[in-house]
Amino acid sequence: MKKLFIWLTAILMAVGLGILVPGPASATTSYCGLVWGSMSKSDNTFSKASVTNVRTGQHYCFDRMVVDLDGPAAGYTVRYVPQVIQDGSGFPVPVRGGARLQVTVNAPAYNPDSGQPTYNPANQAELSNVSNYQTFRQVAWAGSFEGYTNIGVGVRARLPFRVFTLDGPGSGSRLVLDVAHFW
Template structure:
C-alpha cells in the first residue's frame, strides 16, 4: 500500500512540476524576446559634445539605447556622406567617427540629434567637429586637428556614450 502511495505522489508531483514549467516557459520566452528586441532596435544618436582637460581633449557622442559599433579612422579630408562635398572645417589632420547601426532621426524622419552640425572649436588639439552623415544605419562625425591626433576611443555606459580622448 505504501508503495502505491509513493508512486501516486511521485506521479502527481511530476505532473504538477510539468504544469508549472509550461506556465513559466511563455513568461521567460517573452522576457528573452523583449531583451532581444531592445538590443536589435537601432540606437539613436542624440548629442555630441567636447571638453578640454589638462592632458587631453575629449569628444563625447551621446546615444539612446546602446552604444553601437564605432570605428575611428584617420582620413585625408572630411566629406559629407550624402553629397560627397568637403566639410568646411580648417585643419591638417582629420578623424572620421562612424557609428553603425545608428540613426540621428526617428522612423518618421524627425531629428533626434540636438548637438552641433558644424562647429569650430578652440581647444589645444581639437579644432572642429561636424555631423557629416546620417544615412542607411550609419551616423558619421568628422573631427579636425592642426597636429597629428593621438587618440584613445571607448564606450561608456549609464548613460550610453562613445568617447574619443585626444592626447595633448
C-alpha cells in the same frame, strides 16, 4: 688624509648630481602615460540606438568628444582621413586643422521608424565651441545616412587617440573619442 676627504667629497657630489639631473627621454616614454596610437579604430557592432547629442571637453592630457546615444552603445569607425566626406552625397566637409578625423557612429541621428531627427545641430559647421582647446580645431557635422552618423573632427596634428563606449546615463550610452595633446 686631506686628499682622501677631497676625493670622497668630489665622488659624493658627482653621485648626488647624477641622481638630481634627469636622464634623456627614451623613445618609449609617452605623454601623460598615454600609449595610444593614430591608426584606425573600429567596432563593427550595430544597435537600435540613435544619436541624441555631441559635446566636447578639455582634460589635462587630451581633448574629448562625446556622442550621446539613446540606447545601448553602437559600433564605430574612427580614422585619420585626407578629407572628411559626407556619407551618401560624397561631398567634402571642410574642417579646420592640420589633420582630420572622420568619426562614423553605427547609429542614425534620426528615429528609424518615424524618420524624425533625434539630433539636429543648430550649427552644422560648429557642433561645439572648441576655440580654446589645445588639440581640437573644429567639430563638424557630416550627416546621418542609412543608419550611420558622420562627424568630422579637425585636430592640430595627427596625434594619438582612443575610442571607447560607456553605459549610461539611464538606458543610454556614450561613444567617447579622446585625442592626446602631444605624442
